[in-house]
Amino acid sequence: MNSLTRWVRGPWTNPTASGLLIALAAIFSFTEGVNPFSDGHAEGAGALPAALIASDLLMVAAAVVAGTPILIKAVRALMTKMIAIDLLVSVAAIGAVVIGQYWEAAAVTFLFAIGHALEARTMKKTRSALAELVAVAPDVAVVMRDGKQVEIPAAGVEPDETVLVKNGAKVPVDGVVIGGTGALDESSITGESIPVEKGEGDEVFAGTISGGGFLQVRATGTGADTTLARIIHRVEEAQDAKAATQTFMEKFSAWYTPGIIVLALVAGLVTGDAVLALTLLVIGCPGALVVSIPVAIVAGIGRGAKDGILIKGGEYLETSARISAVALDKTGTLTEGKPYLTDVTVLDPALDRSDVLGWAARAEAGSEHPLARPIIDAAEAEGLPVHGLPERTEPVVGMGVIATLDGQRVSVGNLPLLTVEGIADDSGAATEVDRLAGLGRTPMVVTLDSRVIGVVAVADRIRSDAQEMIARLHDAGVQKVVMLTGDTQRVADAVAAQVGLDEVRAQLLPEDKLTMVAQLKADGYTVAMVGDGVNDAPALATADIGVAMGAAGTGVAIETADIALMQDDLLKLPQAVDLARRTVNVMRQNIAIALITVVLLLAGVFAGGVTMAIGMLVHEASVLLVIVNAMRLMRRNEDQHSAGPAPASDARELQTAGAGPLS
Template sequence: MANTATERDDGQHAHDHSAHDHSQHKAEEPNCCGGGTGNVALAASSNAKGRSFQVNGLDCAEEVSILTKVVGPKLGGVEHLAFDVINGRMTVLDSAGLISDDQIVKLVATTGMSARPWNAENASVDQAAHLSKQKKFTFLSGGFWAAGFGWHIVETGMGGALGLFAGHGEAAMPIPEISLFALAIIFGVWLVAPKAWSSARRMSPDMNLLMLVAVAGAIVLGEYFEAATVAFFFSLSLYLESWSVGRARNAVSALLDLAPPTARVVKEDGSEADVPAAEVTVGTHFIVRGGDRIALDGEVVDGAGAVDQAPITGESALVPKEAGDDVYAGTINGEGTLTVRATKAATDSVLSKIIRMVGDAHSRRAEVEQWVTKFARVYTPIVMILAVVIAVLPPLLLGGAWNYWFYNALVLLVIACPCALVISTPVSIVAALTASARAGVLIKGGAYIEAPGRTKAIALDKTGTITMGEPEVAALYPLNGATEADLLALAGALEARSSHPLARAILGKAERDGIAVKAAEDTRTVPGRGLEGNMNGKSVWLGSDRFAVEKGFGDDIPSDIRDRIEEAGSTLVAVGNESGVTGILELRDRIRPDAKRIVAQLHALGVTKIIMLTGDNARTARAVAAEVGIDEVRAELLPEDKVTAIEELVAQYDMVAMIGDGVNDAPAMARAHYGIAMGAVGSDAAIETADIALMTDDIGKVPWLIVHSRKTMSIIHQNIGISLATKALFVGLTAFGMATMWGAIAADVGVSLVVVANALRLLNGNDRRSAPTRNAPLAQEA
């Protein structure tokens, strides 16, 4: 846990040693478990400490369930395993019992999958090879299936082809045709059979066993065409599943391509050379020409230009850069030539952090995703039992034909295949996470994709959120015989070592006025109050009017000055020494031009309560809130008061968000259902702290986030509905004896294609600048 400095937004500097503790909140956050197999973390191994393995064939929660049941018991429990499905990675946590890598590899092999110790460089190669193998076997199965179908057409004509769909009836299928369909069956189940056998040995039915039983049953009935069709289409559906996971993985990997692989480094003798970015050390100078992508995070030391930061922040306008400004890997220098000093290694850049976090984000699974996994795991064995009942009871009790009811039981098994249902959510979640990252909104997991769409209350800070966060000294009021120069010199002396926005405003004013500032001695922060120090042997202080009252100098502040400052919505900063108040500074932070419109958008989106939590004085806070349309103001709050306010909101509303800078408001963000950090592009701590990080300080991304969340959940619900409706239709057809095995599996594959295509629409994102109006239907916005 890192110490995070908290500074009040009213000039009262406070330090709160807190961190974003997820264990203290998120009561509604779903447990990240492996779909009902115990407390298994679907966490990326970059976060989970232990030994990682590349598992070929690990494509969805179905395989996670298999691995937890086979490997988990050997480790002392499934809680010692973690999974990263998108990257096909399994991690044996350090908490596990003693077991060698070879033993783990052998255990995985018994499931029909293969494993080897994790190697990041080889992982993508292994994944590509696995997908290639699936593609080869699927195409071979499809090729022989088509050849068998073609043979039948040539022999019997199109009328005979229609007869093939209805079964051969009394006529025997020719041996060449049987052989072609047999080859289609063999290639179709080649990769499925080991998993199905493992499932049968464990007496734990899954969709692999379910399909293999259906294929075997069709062969027993002599329905070779049906068996081949089921085998081919099931193989195709598994290939589609792997392809869709790979597509989502590639979308994340595409972020990595934003940063060029080399940097043009300036050597000690002044010459230049292209060096791999991974080899560039901190402190090295490199050149960025106009039109080039920036290879590393750094600070401009020479030159001027305008940088396109959209790949990181999602903002469309070019950002001017000159000496002293920060630049980020993956952004584009639009004009001019910059000399940049590398401040971070390639692996530590903001872009690298975003890539890792997006890649790992699916570890926190959305509630709907867990529901789908659990549902699929429960209903599959139920359907298998129901199929046995259908195959046995009607012939025994009603004298029905064994072949007829056995066939209908097989059709039911095929219908139960949960492929489309299982892949409907994870692909949607990863696509949504990737799209949001492209828009400059970093979401930490599936659980937080779902939350914004259900937000009912938002608490936000004032400075840097509703206001620009760049205050300026609007007026000086010297008192007790002091001059403006005396006042600025004293205030500057106390703020000389601070980077707080108010401190920068005071120091900037002193510099413009030509006031020489000498830092005060022994300065210290008084939590929730202000600053104290020593200057020329005297005790000096700076803070709010409340701090002045505690010092015993509250009456020194003229009431007319206090009223004038508060009515203007400005911030009052009192400066004094051990004798009294030297003077008053009026600091004004401009309200964001679009703040009122954004608050109206949030209300239109169904956010019923927007509350400002600020340490500023009440009159100033109310003035700002009234101007932008905020519902409620709680002012003059200490950090612990903000926490109390959030706890009250959490008790009242189903979903509460806290918007702050990710560091200063960490305790309050920790108590909300989810926290949103503003302006995270320049702050590693902000990226680490919040559940959602806005890479810029643009609060306009919050309405976009809510719309994006609702669009994502809408697509997931559409996919679930389509999948279940299709299955319900074929269950009904089966009850009337109208369904066929090939029809059921073809429908399931068709639905798989539909849900994958629907989910991948999220990769396109939506218009970051679009904003709902109060009259616009939310469905259209979503």
């Protein structure tokens, strides 16, 4: 389709043609010295000059050209038992032609057609986020088949095939790097413009663009099963979904439109002034009222999509603007979810640090406990031998592990494990355990042949931007930020002290988190729950808004979360709340603009001085103002991007990853 064909089929064809006819009509009138924008020439006696007849015919033609699509929409709406705004304009324009008000008929339809064109153009522009996502969808892929590079359509890639991604190419599939290195621009998925380095074992997403290097990728998601395809589907659905306010306004318009028709009919019958009745029909059009909500919703959701914030629809956008309490999981949300060794305390003077860490690591080599890995990794990093498995491993549920190494008995666990081992003298372990636990770390006592030799502790770093995120949530109007965790109370309190949480609930099972979210709702809060979507699924479902963070590549999170933050960035959460509040504020401003305009115009008609054409001009100006106001949402709010992550303090790095052996 060429440019001319697109323009002819576009929204500006009718208003442009109508405007040209009005301009020609004006030229003919001016040749006779008559003001074309008044009806004076129609009131004189005798035959009209040919030029004025031509002017009137051109005005009628302009009204027909601009008004025909409006009349068709009105008739279609009536066939579905709906009285639409288009009906008001159609009746007013036909009535104006009947009583000889040709300029008014042309002006009303022309201005209304311009309003429709502006609305269509704006909706297209506000959907630009979706258009950009579609544009980055890859068309072709280079795959290895029978030892050869073959170029095929991206949708034709089979799961587990090897795809080659060269410099400057789009990644055609979701997959895992199995060879090579490179830098990918992932802004289309996460909203983050900084290229991400990729190497063997890293995930890649369809639609991202290689900025250098060469990658071999094993395809895990193809065609409609890619993250990009799911995002496009979600944004498309979200922009079409209606908010509660929009639904209310549509119901309001369904009653308002017949009301204006009755008002115009009564006014015409009482005053005997047909022009007054027709003017009321035109002035009373709630066009700005109807467009005020959807244009704001589409703009807000589009802005969020560009920033890597997927909002499920208008209803959830409105609910997010009312969020007054945020419940956060700890591990993987406030913390990085990657425990590491923080302390090795030697309590046996005959041994040193390497001895204590070495025995602990060798004993943990046979343990399935999640905190075994950081101890083993630390020992290997220090060059200590941690090869092979213990001769015997005995896990003690809730306490730790007991292992036999080279004929010697080694235990790693909490203080109650000493009782199990029959060790009465803790050599000061209890004091050290208490000190480390107070710092928010998970300490484990190490024993060798029934004597305490030391204490090791692991922790998880609090995210560097956690404190700033909570501060920004408070700035955005959130009253309470609560942490819900399965960890111990002392560890949870230590985390809360570091990041500024309002409330902490610790040692919770998944069903306990659901109960806490339900309690917050019962207390009158509008609750957003942020979690990983697995253990926290019940609480996420119970909350008013469920938020999945770091959802890139997680199809379940994208489809089920009310808000999906594509990037693993805590500051996206307050950004999402701020965007929702700004969008709802724009909705309210637009409603106020539309209602005030209609009230003032109706008052002006009854007071005199507001004609049909002037009223329609002011009315369309209000539509334009509403659209421009909504378009402000498409601009990035720099206040939400100016401050970088807060630097991590030493204390902030000493936090626990999860419920360790201490109880």
